[in-house]
Amino acid sequence: xxxxxxxxxxxxxxxxxxxxxxxxxxxxxxxxxxxxxxxxxxxxxxxxxxxxxxxxxxxxxxxxxxxxxxxxxxxxxxxxxxxxxxxxxxxxxxxxxxxxxxxxxxxxxxxxxxxxxxxxxxxxxxxxxxxxxxxxxxxxxxxxxxxxxxxxxxxxxxxxxxxxxxxxxxxxxxxxxxxxxxxxxxxxxxxxxxxxxxxxxxxxxxxxxxxxxxxxxxxxxxxxxxxxxxxxxxxxxxxxxxxxxxxxxxxxxxxxxxxxxxxxxxxxxxxxxxxxxxxxxxxxxxxxxxxxxxxxxxxxxxxxxxxxxxxxxxxxxxxxxxxxxxxxxxxxxxxxxxxxxxxxxxxxxxxxxxxxxxxxxxxxxxxxxxxxxxxxxxxxxxxxxxxxxxxxxxxxxxxxxxxxxxxxxxxxxxxxxxxxxxxxxxxxxxxxxxxxxxxxxxxxxxxxxxxxxxxxxxxxxxxxxxxxxxxxxxxxxxx
Amino acid sequence: xxxxxxxxxxxxxxxxxxxxxxxxxxxxxxxxxxxxxxxxxxxxxxxxxxxxxxxxx
Numbered sequence: 001x002x003x004x005x006x007x008x009x010x011x012x013x014x015x016x017x018x019x020x021x022x023x024x025x026x027x028x029x030x031x032x033x034x035x036x037x038x039x040x041x042x043x044x045x046x047x048x049x050x051x052x053x054x055x056x057x058x059x060x061x062x063x064x065x066x067x068x069x070x071x072x073x074x075x076x077x078x079x080x081x082x083x084x085x086x087x088x089x090x091x092x093x094x095x096x097x098x099x100x101x102x103x104x105x106x107x108x109x110x111x112x113x114x115x116x117x118x119x120x121x122x123x124x125x126x127x128x129x130x131x132x133x134x135x136x137x138x139x140x141x142x143x144x145x146x147x148x149x150x151x152x153x154x155x156x157x158x159x160x161x162x163x164x165x166x167x168x169x170x171x172x173x174x175x176x177x178x179x180x181x182x183x184x185x186x187x188x189x190x191x192x193x194x195x196x197x198x199x200x201x202x203x204x205x206x207x208x209x210x211x212x213x214x215x216x217x218x219x220x221x222x223x224x225x226x227x228x229x230x231x232x233x234x235x236x237x238x239x240x241x242x243x244x245x246x247x248x249x250x251x252x253x254x255x256x257x258x259x260x261x262x263x264x265x266x267x268x269x270x271x272x273x274x275x276x277x278x279x280x281x282x283x284x285x286x287x288x289x290x291x292x293x294x295x296x297x298x299x300x301x302x303x304x305x306x307x308x309x310x311x312x313x314x315x316x317x318x319x320x321x322x323x324x325x326x327x328x329x330x331x332x333x334x335x336x337x338x339x340x341x342x343x344x345x346x347x348x349x350x351x352x353x354x355x356x357x358x359x360x361x362x363x364x365x366x367x368x369x370x371x372x373x374x375x376x377x378x379x380x381x382x383x384x385x386x387x388x389x390x391x392x393x394x395x396x397x398x399x400x401x402x403x404x405x406x407x408x409x410x411x412x413x414x415x416x417x418x419x420x421x422x423x424x425x426x427x428x429x430x431x432x433x434x435x436x437x438x439x440x441x442x443x444x445x446x447x448x449x450x451x452x453x454x455x456x457x458x459x460x461x462x463x464x465x466x467x468x469x470x471x472x473x474x475x476x477x478x479x
Numbered sequence: 480x481x482x483x484x485x486x487x488x489x490x491x492x493x494x495x496x497x498x499x500x501x502x503x504x505x506x507x508x509x510x511x512x513x514x515x516x517x518x519x520x521x522x523x524x525x526x527x528x529x530x531x532x533x534x535x536x
Contacts, residue, residue: 251527378524378529381529382522382529384529385522385529385530385531386522391528391529391530391534392528392529393526393527393528393529394524394527394528394529395527396527398527399524399527
């Protein structure tokens with residue numbers, strides 16, 4: 001069932017056991033799992049079926065530190081959530097991403113990759129993915145890895161019919177949970193905002209917060225403030241350890257054989273370090289995206305020339321009426337060191353139309369990450385030399401230690417951390433089952449539970465964790 | 480553009496330019512001036528390029 005308003009939902013007299021906040025990949029996946037298990041669940045979606053400026057306005061906020069996207073641009077507030085502008089890149093976090101790294105404080109998860117592996121067949125079905133190919137080591141230090149460019153499932157579109165016909169799932173649009181109330185053991189109710197006004201409170205046996213990698217922290221911070229600590233009793237880490245995937249053009253490459261590496265449909269290949277190389281260099285994980293320009297003959301010569309003598313190559317390309325680029329561009333995205341100082345706070349001065357404080361995001365890249373960028377490119381370049389596969393040129397600003405450029409894409413729109421998973425209540429918010437520490441009926445879904453970010457896009461892992469949480473709750477909740 | 484260049488064939492232009500990439504590599508030759516016993520397989524960085532020493536010999 002899909003209701004366009006809270007008033008219409010109330011008239012239906014549906015009695016849910018579980019209330020899920022948010023209809024993005026995590027919320028929709030958990031709802032489908034619970035619904036399939038016969039557990040009545042309501043999904044409260046703050047937005048409507050389509051994008052609207054009025055809804056997006058609730059997402060405005062501010063950022064302190066490094067330049068970042070406007071917070072009402074980097075996510076979407078309508079049915080399906082940010083899957084609506086997802087590019088579709090898929091890969092699951094690697095086994096090594098779950099392991100603690102002695103050289104990087106506060107790394108490591110309380111679960112392993114093996115804990116989500118059983119759910120990957122479901123994830124492939126949901127995201128319409130073929131099987132991943134195994135990594136291919138090109139040296140002891142660097143491996144070719146596969147990121148699949150999926151059809152970019154829009155969860156709101158793909159599952160609308162299924163949800164509408166469901167007897168166990170009710171999706172309620174235009175219904176914003178502004179705060180949760182709790183007594184330090186249980187969430188007792190959610191306060192709702194609908195049609196531009198307070199819509200009273202709502203109760204269910206269980207609540208699952210799936211409002212996104214920024215909004216989860218905002219909702220819980222505000223709820224906890226209003227409930228005097230009754231929603232997140234152990235709140236030392238709430239909002240903290242927020243992470244992104246900084247992304248910059250890192251240089252160029254000339255390859256000896258442009259058929260050496262398997263590329264995808266858009267001539268891109270991806271490379272990541274081995275755990276041993278990360279440990280030896282004391283760096284974080286990273287992904288190098290190599291974009292080939294598949295020229296042949298004279299065009300290939302000129303394209304390679306564009307790496308080494310760009311002005312001359314531009315001239316000759318002009319003479320030959322060709323729009324040629326350097327033979328291969330290298331883009332680097334890397335894992336941020338989890339830092340408590342990268343955090344989401346509530347604004348003291350700015351609130352949304354419902355009176356909820358907006359986000360003030362503190363975000364800064366660390367010296368460890370800068371070293372990861374430089375040493376990662378060196379590692380890749382050295383590997384190509386040693387294997388006689390090609391040559392790499394590191395971009396001047398990186399090689400010379402200059403500031404990050406301000407005219408590039410900056411990051412991946414990947415919002416991770418803030419309600420991270422862990423066993424230490426001073427450094428985490430949820431346990432290995434995504435249940436908020438100390439609370440009996442409050443869970444969190446989505447990338448806000450990530451302890452570390454790895455190097456790959458988060459949606460595949462988000463969906464896998466959602467399947468796992470849905471499976472867990474379907475065994476815990478009795479109907 | 481000079482008339483000389485305009486008269487050159489595309490093939491001649493390309494052949495001439497094949498040699499030019501080395502010019503940018505050699506701009507920082509001082510950093511990798513070869514000692515007599517230098518290992519040609521040693522990896523060096525020149526102008527951001529990660530190369531074998533023999534690449535710039």
